[in-house]
Amino acid sequence: MKKTILALALALAATTMSVNAAYLDENTGEVVVPENPELLGDSARGAEDAPDPSDLTKVNSFLWGQASNKNDLKVNLGLAGAFSEGNNYMALIEHNYNTKEKADNSRLRYFQVLDTGLTALPQAGVSIDYMRGWGKNSSDLVAIGTIGKVATPWESFTLFPNVAYVTGNAKHDAGKIDTTGYQANLYGSLSISDWGQYIMFQPQYMHLDSKQNQTGAKVPVDISKMKTVYGQPFTSDGKWWFDVTHEYTNTQTKEKIEDKSLNEHRFEFGVAYYF
Secondary structure, three states: OHHHHHHHHHHHHHHHOOOOOOEEOOOOOOEEOOOOOOOOOOOOOOHHHOOOOOOOOOOOOEEEEEEEOOOEEEEEEEEEEEEEOOEEEEEEEEEEEEOOOOEEEEEEEEEEEEEOOOOOOOEEEEEEEEEEEOOOOOEEEEEEEEEEEEOOOOOOEEEEEEEEEEEEEEEEOOEEEEEEEEEEEEEEEEEOOOOOOEEEEEEEEEEEEEEEOOOOOEEEEEEEEEEEEEEEEOOOOOOEEEEEEEEEEEEEEEOOOOEEEEEEEEEEEEEEEEO
């Protein structure tokens, strides 16, 4: 009788605290209190589904804003999910506005990755990257390629190489320019703590052969980039994150008269909400 009363008291207390109700096991005569994932610090979806930008294999949807030292204001929307188990996708929508030059640029990216069952290359898929420059000096650029996950010795370190064919055109005061080429990217991410701190590095190389329609002049362009990112959450639920980015860009053009080289350092600060 005493055990029954105790079980009822525990059940009432559990209801008040929004936990699972205790009950009396008729076989053993003992009071059983089920574990509650919310009391243990886990949300209903579980710790494995919590946002983690350092893990490039996770399907994280987010809204992200950035500002740079080059007068850029950027908004990103990432929509991610799975068509089926082992068949993941991510769509990235980006718009950038330069407050000094009054210039708008948009970018749409899509990645779809499938599990392969291979030890050295556990995931592989396709990538589509579309870049659009608006205004008087407009441009359209499309990159279609392949992407895969390469196995590394460390669980906290993920590596995704990406190669793509590039084609497009640009309109300037001098006329229309057609462009073809290729690009190679490496997306690397390292988790450096148990509570979300991470570092990303993204080297990129792009070669473009540009041809001016009016004169027929051809100008090869080589663009090398190195992006380094540090990020971490700043709320206990792991939904709000901030990041600091440095991007170095070297652009080289080979013209008939002389070769030109341009170096740029860009710093960005961003805040993201994951949902």
